[in-house]
Amino acid sequence: MTDTQDELPQLMSHQSFREQAREVIRGMIVSGKMAPDALYSAPKIASDLNVSATPVREALLDLVQEGLLRPVRNRGFQVVIMTAKEHDDVFKIRLLLEVPSIREIAKSSPTANQMKGLYDLANAARQFAREGDLIAYLNADRRFHISLIELLGNKPLTELVASLRDRVRLLGLANSGARSHIVQSATEHFELLDRIAASDTESAAAIIERHLRRSRDVWGAGSGPA
Missing domain, CATH: 1.20.120.530 (GntR ligand-binding domain-like)
Structure with missing residues (x-):
């Protein structure tokens, strides 16, 4: 997400970091800013959002459950490809x-x-x-x-x-x-x-x-x- 780092908001404490990270990442997915052929890791996204990796990893797993992402073993996450x-x-x-x-x-x-x-x-x-x-x-x-x-x-x-x-x-x-x-x-x-x-x-x-x-x-x- 290096190319889009400047577009990501600073997460605030009034809402849980997990919820905010999920909202931001969902927005990146549905706006097409996260490419289906790219791999995304929790530590890298967390660094871009300036938060710890734990809430970001939880947010990514939530989005897996929603059908927007799929996990790639030991590598990260990819956007689901829909026909x-x-x-x-x-x-x-x-x-x-x-x-x-x-x-x-x-x-x-x-x-x-x-x-x-x-x-x-x-x-x-x-x-x-x-x-x-x-x-x-x-x-x-x-x-x-x-x-x-x-x-x-x-x-x-x-x-x-x-x-x-x-x-x-x-x-x-x-x-x-x-x-x-x-x-x-x-x-x-x-x-x-x-x-x-x-x-x-x-x-x-x-x-x-x-x-x-x-x-x-x-x-x-x-x-x-x-």
Whole structure:
């Protein structure tokens, strides 16, 4: 990770180093900054993050469990390679899960406090998108979508959606469309929240379906084996 060391944030004590390392490394994976054909070691990443190797190693093992990394015995870790077919299959599952979930969320009429929290997350994501900070945007975008699903109070569903969201990004974001895509996606978050706040179930469902389908066309576009 030598080439990207300057892009990594200094980890802070308000959150466990393991959790923060996991978030940073996940961002590097899904943004395509960690290459599938490269090996990454806990000591090297820990040095780049200026923390001890133990929380980084734990974070790497967490990401193995999430299906984003695979261990290479006595050598380190590699990013999992996902085929275009696997990528498409996961997106189809996401449509089956997230579209009806958003419809149900809009129907349930979230509280004012819940909506405020979601708008705050959307604002953070939009700010990172405008600044062109891809990794920060991806982490904020992940928190936004997971927080939405959490409104249903179904922990297994939330965990599954989180895992699938990460896996579809294993092919990486096409660099040519990265900036415009994240800005447009950040704007759509507000459209989605407005429809949820209005309890407009069908419009909310239509927005998330459009959001997902457009994302499918951008993530991994033109890359990865069939």
